[in-house]
Amino acid sequence: MSEFSHLKNKLLAEQVEDEIYHYILDTPLEPGAKLPNEFELGEKFGVGRSTVREAVKLLSSKGIVEVRRGSGTYVVTTAKGLSDPLNLRSVQDKNALALDLVNVRLLLEPGMAEMAALNATDEDxxxxxxxxxxxxxxxxxGDLYIEDDIAFHTCIAESSKNMVVEQLIPIIDTAVMMFVNVTHKKLTEETILTHRMITEAIARHDPIGARSAMVMHLNFNRNCIRKLYDGEWET
Known part of the structure; x- marks a missing residue:
C-alpha cells in the first residue's frame, strides 16, 4: 500500500470515528448501550467494514466504547478527553486545581462560544x-449529568470549527468534570439557566450574547469554587 493510500485510509477512519461519535450523541445512546454491528455501521456511513473497525479502535482507545469479544461494541461514555492528558488527577489540592481550571476556562470558553455562534451549523x-x-x-x-455536561461543552468547542480549539477539548472536559466533582452539584439551577442562555445565543447566531452567557456561566462556577477554596462552604 502506498503512503498516500495509507494516509487516505487513516483520514477516512478518523472521519468515520467522528461520525460514529456523533451518532452516539444524536441517537442518543447511553453508557452500556450496544452499537450496531460493523456491517450496519458500514452501510450507514457508506464505508467498508475495515474502515469501521479502525474507527471503532480509535473510539476504544479514547475510552468512548468497549469492544467485547463475541458480544459486540458498547458505549462506555459520551464524553471525549477523559484520559487526563495533563495528569491533573495527581494534584492533591482539588479546590486549588478547580480554581485554576475555571480561570483557564474563562480565558478560553467565552471565545469558543462566540466562534460557535458564528460558525455552528443547523446540525450543531x-x-x-x-x-x-x-x-x-x-x-x-436527580440523575448524574456530568457526562452530558461535558458533552455539551465539547459540542460548543467543536462547533467553533477551529482546529486548534478541538485540541483543547480534553482540558475543557477535565475542567468540567473537576468542577462537578468538587462542588457536588451546588449550582444546578444556575447551570440550567446559563446553559439555556448559551444555547439560545448560539442558535440566534449572536456571538456577543454567546460570549456573555458563557462568561456568566463560568463566573457562577468561579464564585462557587472561590467560596470552597476560602472555606466558606463545606465540600
Missing part, C-alpha cells in the same frame, strides 16, 4: 440544544 445547534435539554432533565430527575 440541534445537538447543543439536545444536550442542553438532557442536562436539565437529568438535574430535575
Amino acid at each position: 445547534i440541534e445537538r447543543i440544544q439536545r444536550l442542553c435539554d438532557r442536562v436539565e432533565s437529568k438535574i430535575h430527575s
Whole structure:
C-alpha cells in the first residue's frame, strides 16, 4: 500500500470515528448501550467494514466504547478527553486545581462560544440544544449529568470549527468534570439557566450574547469554587 493510500485510509477512519461519535450523541445512546454491528455501521456511513473497525479502535482507545469479544461494541461514555492528558488527577489540592481550571476556562470558553455562534451549523445547534435539554432533565430527575455536561461543552468547542480549539477539548472536559466533582452539584439551577442562555445565543447566531452567557456561566462556577477554596462552604 502506498503512503498516500495509507494516509487516505487513516483520514477516512478518523472521519468515520467522528461520525460514529456523533451518532452516539444524536441517537442518543447511553453508557452500556450496544452499537450496531460493523456491517450496519458500514452501510450507514457508506464505508467498508475495515474502515469501521479502525474507527471503532480509535473510539476504544479514547475510552468512548468497549469492544467485547463475541458480544459486540458498547458505549462506555459520551464524553471525549477523559484520559487526563495533563495528569491533573495527581494534584492533591482539588479546590486549588478547580480554581485554576475555571480561570483557564474563562480565558478560553467565552471565545469558543462566540466562534460557535458564528460558525455552528443547523446540525450543531440541534445537538447543543439536545444536550442542553438532557442536562436539565437529568438535574430535575436527580440523575448524574456530568457526562452530558461535558458533552455539551465539547459540542460548543467543536462547533467553533477551529482546529486548534478541538485540541483543547480534553482540558475543557477535565475542567468540567473537576468542577462537578468538587462542588457536588451546588449550582444546578444556575447551570440550567446559563446553559439555556448559551444555547439560545448560539442558535440566534449572536456571538456577543454567546460570549456573555458563557462568561456568566463560568463566573457562577468561579464564585462557587472561590467560596470552597476560602472555606466558606463545606465540600
